[in-house]
Amino acid sequence: MSIRGAAFIAGAYEHPERVIPNKSVAQVHAEVAAGALADAGLSFADVDAYYCAGDAPGLGPLSMADYLGLRLAQLDSTDTGGSSYLIHVGHAAAAIQAGKCKVALITLAGLPRQTTARQAAARRVITDLAPETAFETPFGTPVHSLYALCAARHMYEFGTTSEQLAEIRVAAAHHAQYNEHAYLREPVTIADVVNSPLVSDPLHRLDCCVVTDGGGAIVVVAPEVARTLNRTCVKVLGQGEAPKHAENGRLDLVSTGAVWSGPAAFAEAGLTPADIDYASIYDSFTITVLMTLEDLGFCDKGKGGRFVTDGTLQAPHGLLPFNTDGGGLCNNHPANRGGMTKIIEAVRQLRAEANPAVQVPDCGLALVHGTGGTLGTRTGSATLILGRQDA
Amino acid sequence: MSTPSLPAPAPDVNPETKPFWDATAEGRLLLPRCRDCRAFIWYPRQFCPACGSLDTEWTQACGRGVIFSFTVTRRGQGDYAKAAPYVLAYVELAEGPRMLTNIVDCDVDAVAIGDPVEVVFHDTGAGSALPRFRPAVTAAHE
Numbered sequence: 084m085s086i087r088g089a090a091f092i093a094g095a096y097e098h099p100e101r102v103i104p105n106k107s108v109a110q111v112h113a114e115v116a117a118g119a120l121a122d123a124g125l126s127f128a129d130v131d132a133y134y135c136a137g138d139a140p141g142l143g144p145l146s147m148a149d150y151l152g153l154r155l156a157q158l159d160s161t162d163t164g165g166s167s168y169l170i171h172v173g174h175a176a177a178a179i180q181a182g183k184c185k186v187a188l189i190t191l192a193g194l195p196r197q198t199t200a201r202q203a204a205a206r207r208v209i210t211d212l213a214p215e216t217a218f219e220t221p222f223g224t225p226v227h228s229l230y231a232l233c234a235a236r237h238m239y240e241f242g243t244t245s246e247q248l249a250e251i252r253v254a255a256a257h258h259a260q261y262n263e264h265a266y267l268r269e270p271v272t273i274a275d276v277v278n279s280p281l282v283s284d285p286l287h288r289l290d291c292c293v294v295t296d297g298g299g300a301i302v303v304v305a306p307e308v309a310r311t312l313n314r315t316c317v318k319v320l321g322q323g324e325a326p327k328h329a330e331n332g333r334l335d336l337v338s339t340g341a342v343w344s345g346p347a348a349f350a351e352a353g354l355t356p357a358d359i360d361y362a363s364i365y366d367s368f369t370i371t372v373l374m375t376l377e378d379l380g381f382c383d384k385g386k387g388g389r390f391v392t393d394g395t396l397q398a399p400h401g402l403l404p405f406n407t408d409g410g411g412l413c414n415n416h417p418a419n420r421g422g423m424t425k426i427i428e429a430v431r432q433l434r435a436e437a438n439p440a441v442q443v444p445d446c447g448l449a450l451v452h453g454t455g456g457t458l459g460t461r462t463g464s465a466t467l468i469l470g471r472q473d474a
Numbered sequence: 475m476s477t478p479s480l481p482a483p484a485p486d487v488n489p490e491t492k493p494f495w496d497a498t499a500e501g502r503l504l505l506p507r508c509r510d511c512r513a514f515i516w517y518p519r520q521f522c523p524a525c526g527s528l529d530t531e532w533t534q535a536c537g538r539g540v541i542f543s544f545t546v547t548r549r550g551q552g553d554y555a556k557a558a559p560y561v562l563a564y565v566e567l568a569e570g571p572r573m574l575t576n577i578v579d580c581d582v583d584a585v586a587i588g589d590p591v592e593v594v595f596h597d598t599g600a601g602s603a604l605p606r607f608r609p610a611v612t613a614a615h616e
Contacts, residue, residue, distance in 0.1 A: 217485035217495075218517040219574050221604055223547060223554035228562045231545035239543070239587045283562075284546040331523045332516025332571035334564065336543055460574075 085351050090176035090187075091309040091316035091472065094123025094302035095430040097408075097423075101266045101415060102196055103296040108140050109150050111192035111298050116151060119300035124312050125186060130302075132157035132175060132184035136167035138193040138298070138418040147190070157184040163326070163463025164455025165365060165420035167191075168301070170465045172426065173322030175303040185305040192298030193418020219460060227291055227368070229459030231283035234370040236336040238285060240385065245285055247388030248369040249276035252289050252412055254396035255366060259409025261438040266293045267413045290369040292411035292421065299423040301430070309472070315434045320354070320448075321468040323347025328461040337385075339371075339454055340464025341378035348450075348466035349380075356380045359468075360446045361432045362403055363425035365454040366410040375452055376403075379466065398441035407432065407441040422453035426467065433471050447471050480560055480576060481553045484600035493532050494518045495602040501595050503535040503605050505569055516571030537593035538610060539567040546582045561585055565607050579608035 096118030098111060106114075112135070120126060133155050139147045143160035157178045161170050168189055175187035195202075237243045253273060259265040271289060279288040309316040325347070327340035349355060356379060364372045373387040381403060382390035398404035408414045408428040411421040429449040431437045448470050455463040487495045497504045506515040508522035509529040515522055520530050544563035547554070554560065561577040563585070577585050578594065592610040595603035 211488060212486045214490075214519060215517050217487065217491060221483045221485050221598075222562060222574055222576050222606075223481070223550055223552075223557065223560060224562065224574070225547065225549065225551040225554075227549070228545050228547045231547075232543045232562065232564060235545055235587070236543040281546075281548045283548055286545075329516070329572070331513060332573065334572050336564070 084180065086173065086176040086180055086322065087320050087352055088306070088318055089180035090303050090305060090319045092172070092301055092319065092430055092469070093304045093309055093312055093314055093316045094119040094125065095427045096122050097299040097415065097427045098192070098297035098417070099264050100297055101264070101295040103194055104197060108138070108192055108194055109147065111194070112139060112147055112190045113151060115192055115298045115300035116188055116190050119302050120188070122314065123302045123304070124314050125302060127151060127153065129186045130188045131155055132178060132187035134159045134171035134175060134187060134189040136160060136162040136191070136420070138191055138420055157187065163324070163465065165367070165422045166453025166455035166463050166465040167420070168422040168426060169322065169451055169453045169467040170324045172301070172303055172319060172467055173324065176319045176322065179303070179305045185308050187303040188300065189303065190298065190300040191418060191420055191423040193420065194296045195294050195419050196296045215460070225283070226457055227286055228283040229457050230368045230370055231286045232459045233336045233374065234285050237370065237374065240337055241388070243373065243388040245277045245287070246273050247391060248290055248373060249273040250391045251366070251369040251372045251396065252276045255406050255410040255412040257397055258407045258441050259413035261440040262409050262414050265409040265414040266295050286368060286370070292367050292416040293413065294419065295415050295417050297415060297417040299417065299427050301423070301426055316472045317430050317433045318470045318472055318474045320470050320474060321348040321350070321352030322466065323351070324463070324465045326461065326463050336459065337374065339374050339378050339458060340462055341375050341452060341466060344464040344466040345379040345452070348468050352468040354448065354468060358448050359403065359450045361407070361429060361443045361449045362405045363429045363449070363451045364405050365421055365425060365452055366406055366412045367416070367421060367454065371454050371458060374458070375454060379450070379452060399443055404441070404443050407437050422455065422465070425451045425453060429469055433469055447474065480557055480578065480596070482596040482598045482604050483553045484598040485602060487602060490520050491518055498595055498603040498605060499601055501603070503537050503593050504532045505535045505571065506530045507533045514569045514571055516573055536568050539565040539591055539607065541577065541585065541587050541589045541591060542566040542572050543587060544577060544585050565591055576606045577608070578606045
């Protein structure tokens, strides 16, 4: 059964800070939860479903359910990296539709900029290392190098250039200048991007997202709850999810799981790429965005470089305004998981609450896409399509 | 085995993968192969992800391939913090699988997608060796 219209996003809150030296991870989860519930006009006592991922401390959702004092009929800690929260929205909508719950809280928080000693202590090894580890890690695999392998192959197969990738950073930075909370607010030129130092050929420093502390939360509610709230809600229209891996060691480096999650979401929503007014596209790296736009069908495979040229992604009047908060590239990529902030900016756009300089006029339909894990090895893709309350 | 200039961190070995790593210490590159569908399996495991069979065997790869993609890492991390610039690459073996590895014994700026390469083994000091690849003088079919 389609989840189109089965649930609404009633609350959304992004933590305003980007460097947080004096708080615990659980505390930041609680702060964003409180912010999202206040935004919805609901309380912790109203919550009967909770979703989190690997950034939540403790065993799955149990520790945070305890910390927050939640009584729950649904709980889930599906973890596909940064895309987890899009999947949580889809799963919450299905649970609401099945009558399992009415008010689902989803939180993300982390402190990657704080001392790594705390992070090391938190690492728990009660199982084997992942079965692929021995055949990857010994060869020196920082994440920027794994994404660079995708960019290199994309350039080889399609002639994509560094200047085309740079257009993506230029658009995000253009938007970030209007966001008072963004980690980086300076506009940049294509030359600035391609002249920034190489981190792993062909990716430059400005092809990479920021590292920030913080987080965000959203509240997904049943239609009968949405009707009672004095708050503009956003309708969930469709959601798809798919892992993409090597399929027995024959890895395709130029496509992501969006080739499956996108069509599934569009089919559920009864929409096509041409219908989308605004897109939040996961932007861990510029190449992530470019490959995703192709896979979702905004342009043909291999034509992403051409597509992002000439202001396509720039709000308010580009063909496909994207990441109008500045994205992970410039605003916020908390806990190295960018999916929550992608959802939150789409909610702002549909509520007409984005910064006026970047608000898409008459924004009625939005797409959110998450790319968790790592392109270059294995990734979790998720696509979420949202509309205004009356969609 | 040649002396590496790159770090050679020891991989985590478990009972399933021990035959693979024991062979690397002897300078042999093994590929698991499914006895049911005949697919070569990568990364090594005693299960066939192509058809779901548990009936696998170890075969010896020819050790030749071509570069499928590569990057010159300018900023290393962990064991590789001081190793940059070094080349991380996917090599497509003659048998089909694309394996993550390093390209060695050459100028990092002289590497290209499509280059023919051959395997070399770098001792980890822990009873295993890392299979890495150097430029081959001739392609696999010659």
